[in-house]
Amino acid sequence: MIYLYDGSFEGLLTAIFEAYYRKENPEKILRNKALQQTLFEEYIHIPTDEIKADKVYDSIRSKISHQALQHAYYTYLSDFEDAGTWIYRYLQLGWKMGHKVDYHLADDRVLTVHNTSRKVFGESHLLLGLVRFKKLSSDLFYAPIEPAHNIVSLIAPHFSSRLADQNWIIHDVKRNMAALYNKVEWVITELDANPNLTVDEEEQAYQGLWKQYFESIAIRSRVNPDLQKRHMPRRYWKYLTEKQML
Amino acid sequence: MELQKKIEILSAAAKYDVSCSSSGSSRKNKPGGVGNGHLSGICHSWSEDGRCISLLKILLTNDCIYNCAYCVNRSTNDIPRTALTPDEVADLTINFYRRNYIEGLFLSSAVYKTPDYTMELILGVIKKLREEYRFNGYIHVKAIPGADMKLISAAGAYADRMSVNIELPSSQGLRLLAPQKNKESIIKPMGLIRSGIQAKREERKLFRGAGSFVPAGQSTQLIVGATPDHDLNILKLSEGLYHRFNLKRVYYSAYVPVTTGPNLPAIVKPPLLREHRLYQADWLLRFYGFKADELLNDAHSDFDTELDPKSDWALRNLHLFPVEINRVDYSLLLRIPGVGVRSAQKIVAARRIGPLSYDNLKKMGIVLKRARYFITCQGKYYGEKSMNEHIVRYGLISGKPEIQDSTPQWEQISIFPLLPQLPPPEVRLATLTGEL
Incomplete structure (x- = not known):
């Protein structure tokens, strides 16, 4: 049965x-x-x-x-x-x-x-670090994720107290759901994949600076890609700003 | 200079500072502010060398008056010099933070003009971040050795963590490689921060709104392999620092040759294994109740490269083992090689219900590769035939039981000596021309 x-x-x-x-x-x-x-x-x-x-x-x-x-x-x-x-x-x-x-x-x-x-x-703890927001032209920060488990509701409270003064969306692209925050409270709603987004004009600049930082903080004589992948598995790279080609 | 270029120079100059943690502070966000602390710390990325990136680690300037032989920023080194303005640092931190790239700021600096002047600059930046930009995320700043105590205490009120780098584990090393610094100028700010933290703790007991002073504690860094110090000296120093100054962390940094000099060792690769062993031992000091003297002594003043410090200790103390997993108390449980804090807690919890067998342990995810030589489960021993030091050591290193006499009895013969030797070319030529 x-x-x-x-x-x-x-x-x-x-x-x-x-x-x-x-x-x-x-x-x-x-x-x-x-x-x-x-x-x-x-x-x-x-x-x-x-x-x-x-x-x-x-x-x-x-x-x-x-x-x-x-x-x-x-x-x-x-x-x-x-x-x-x-x-x-x-x-x-x-x-x-x-x-x-x-x-x-x-x-x-x-x-x-x-x-x-x-x-x-x-x-959920790993994603607290790996979520990457993009600033959109509509004064909104948008972060797509594809976690293996349904953890959006677990990470949303963290961001609501941390980024309390900005509007943000954490979008679970795989499950078509999202956590929305409007500077007051957060809610979970359904959200279809690939909403049309126009990023803010200063967004590219900060992404570039972050990539530069990521590049120059590594010590060349200690390079260890296996260790990097052990901590930060490949499946999360898709939405990581620093792992996108320039 | 363009901001991108500045970041390239100033973060590359900061990367040899290995401290990256963002833990220990649960600073709350304020209405209208941005950011908060996360007690356990959060890693936001991992760089190509596998180290975690948690903070925006950057120097305010790399223009230094000192000429420490091991340092990339030393005054005689011919590299581009630049500096960030307080607004640039604050803007970068806030914008990275809002995109969740970082957990906060790690601000350090080369000593520009004078230690006081540099400390004042640093203080200015973090004050601006906290007050103008209303940033409540994590801030780690360096206390510049030799700076005025008032400046250092003022910075402590804004920072979550402060650190003073000792860098060289002995005074001789300091004299040799960093002649402009001395031990006192390093130890003094450490003592000040420690007493500041203590005083604030007392004050907060009386009055909750007393503010904070370096709530995540202080840390330091030691370079390993730039001076001929033994592991024992380094570990003793760390132990002292943990006890005397209540340090949160001592970081070890394998010496990376960024420059050559007459007083520096000529090495090709940084001593990463040695650094790893020191970290293992450091954990044993802080979480496993070990003392430096137990792990190393004068006759045995460096760590074994083949064995981790705990296995090494256990091998030298075989008379304490094997221990019965169902009965031994927690403190000794922690001393079994391969058993960590999590495993020990699991064992203690599970054995309240009933006796544990070897298979139970396996199922619970206790790593038995090393532990099996040192435990019994319900009276049965699961290692090799006997607890001979030689046998256990071999098992620990190779992970399999020893085959009697492992040196090969045979030899691979090369095929080339069996071939007839060709005459040298001039002889061959001579036979052709007939001029023998």
Whole structure:
């Protein structure tokens, strides 16, 4: 038996709620888009229900721990196909063990969730540094990103307190969504790829200066491209100003 | 001069300052201002040499009155000299910051005219950045040795981190390579910054709005390989600095020959491995509870190039091992080669639930390549047959068990000695012409 949810975190929590109260113990919990159905499985669509989701949310916080809730949420953001199933198994153990669930580091259920949540946290931290804004002519700073995990909502608060006096957009091109900030608050909205952009006239100059800086700060006798790639994998270079040809 | 050219010269001149971290400050943004500190620091890029770029690291000017032999900016070196105006620095910092290229500014300078004059210039720039440009991001500035103490304290009120570079680990080295500097002029500002930080901490206990003074602490840098100092001296010096001046970091910089001189060593490649070993040892001092004396001693005053300092220590203290992973206390857990802080914490957490087996450790992602020679899991040892120093050492270096007597018993014979030797050309010519 496989549960399907709409792809939202609330949807996933509703599915977990139903799994518990229907006593069905589904084999997997998957998001229902882009799913190849097989003949011999039974699929059950779970409609998202805010009240049920809230109950599960509160229960994780009070009966397991805040930590566990964070692990579950980060794992959900990983966008891995099996993330829902992993979270379900992890929380099942969690409700049995209470806050001690996070000590079961040799248990596969805990291990997968911890590792996944660390990956997501790691990428979100890396992106805090690697996001590159371009100043547009409309007094707006625009940054496209293509992260492996769905981390826009994790990095937006950082920029809203840091770049508090400028309008900015962080656009997840891969997922067609964006965080928008208007000097007051930030929101997540859908945004299609390739919006038409005209950059500010001084933008080229600062990009040039940054590339110059990037070039001359390296010590020639210590060049080590492998080390550079280990810290800053190739897949992030696409939007890095300093890695674009002059 | 064009700004682009200035950046090229002044950042290239600043690149030998290895400090790059932007951690330790959680300065808040103010309404209408731009920027804040991030406690753990953020790397924004990595340059071609693999070092992280976190701050806009730049000199205010490279025009220097000093003539330190190791330094690219020394007064007798024939290079183009230039300087940035305070507005240029501030504008660059703000615009880079708004595009998220950098975490803040690292401002250093060659000593222009006098130390006081230079320090005043630096102070002017950071004051402008904080007050006019309302910049609340990270600022790291150099305290110029020999500058007036008042100027240094004034800069401390605007900066997040300050540093004074010791550069040469001994007074002899200083006399030889930087005769115009002396130990006192370096140590004095360090002491001042330390007491400033302490005083501000006390003050903030009484009154929260007391402002800040170098909240991210101070750091310094030592050049490795320009003088004949041993690793032991360098590590002892760092240990002293951590204890006496509460330094946040000591950076080690492998000496890169930017110039030649009679007092400088002639080296082709910077001693990167030695620098790496010193960093490893530095971490052992700060996070693993080691003391410099434990890692090195007079008989053993340099690090092993083949083994990391912790493995090296463990090999010399084999009587302490193997330890039972399920029982040993945290401080000794940290001393097992290959086990870091994260692994040790994981082990301590996981063993509260039940005994850990070797496979459990593997699954948890504990690196056992080195650790297996020094631990038992539920009483079982997973290294080679015995804990002989020779065997363990071989295993640590090669990563595989030793084959008895590894020197080859055979020899590859070259084919060329077997061929008949050709007569030299003049003999051949002689046989042709008949003039034997």
